[in-house]
Amino acid sequence: MRQQQGITLVELLISLTILAILVGVVFPGFQGILARNNIATGANSVLLAVNLARGEAVRQSDPTTLVAIDPSDATNVWGPGWQVLTIAANAPDIPCAAPECLRQFEGVSDALTLHSGVNFVQFNSRGGLAAGVPVLIDLCNPGVSGVRVTI
Numbered sequence: 001m002r003q004q005q006g007i008t009l010v011e012l013l014i015s016l017t018i019l020a021i022l023v024g025v026v027f028p029g030f031q032g033i034l035a036r037n038n039i040a041t042g043a044n045s046v047l048l049a050v051n052l053a054r055g056e057a058v059r060q061s062d063p064t065t066l067v068a069i070d071p072s073d074a075t076n077v078w079g080p081g082w083q084v085l086t087i088a089a090n091a092p093d094i095p096c097a098a099p100e101c102l103r104q105f106e107g108v109s110d111a112l113t114l115h116s117g118v119n120f121v122q123f124n125s126r127g128g129l130a131a132g133v134p135v136l137i138d139l140c141n142p143g144v145s146g147v148r149v150t151i
Contacts, residue, residue, distance in 0.1 A: 035111070035144040042108040042139045043147045046078070049105050050121070050151050053084045056102055057123040060086065063130060064102070064123050071119035078114035078137060081107040113140050121151055 007015075049066055057064040065087065070080040084102040096104035108114050116137040122130040129135065129151065140146035 032144070035141050038109050038112055039139055039141055039144070039147055042112055042114060043149055045105055045108070046082075046114070046137060046139070046149050049082055049084055049103070050149075052103060053121070054123050054127045056084065056086065057125055058127040061125045062086065063125060065120055066123075067120040069104070069107070075115060076113040077116055077119050079107050079112070081105050108139070111141055113142075114138070115140070 053064045053066040065085045066082060067085060068078045068080070068082050071077045073079065081104065083096050083104045085100050086102060087100045114137060116135060118135055121135050124130045135151040137149040137151070138146060139149065
């Protein structure tokens, strides 16, 4: 009797079929994980900017402003990115220039929208909202639930 080395064509085809079925079952679930991860990353980036602006306002005892870079798209006001400015203004400098601009943040991924009714948020020297009214920012991914950041 001859001893077999390696695998036969039938064994290879069965293995590939099983692999294809597993990929077909796992891949849709992986897409959902990626979508939820994008939402979490975007929300964390917004919160980082809010905390930076608030902290700098207190540290410098001077108002700071968190402002959308390109608010021209009414459905995605904050999507292209945002800046933290040390001046009390609602118009960003592009590109972000020191000393007024503390940091410029990249926008969210193209699959997400970041919307609010305002295009800037100003913090007073005590770290509170200058307007005194809470600001809501909605981060959405079509087909997947989004999050609302309340400042």
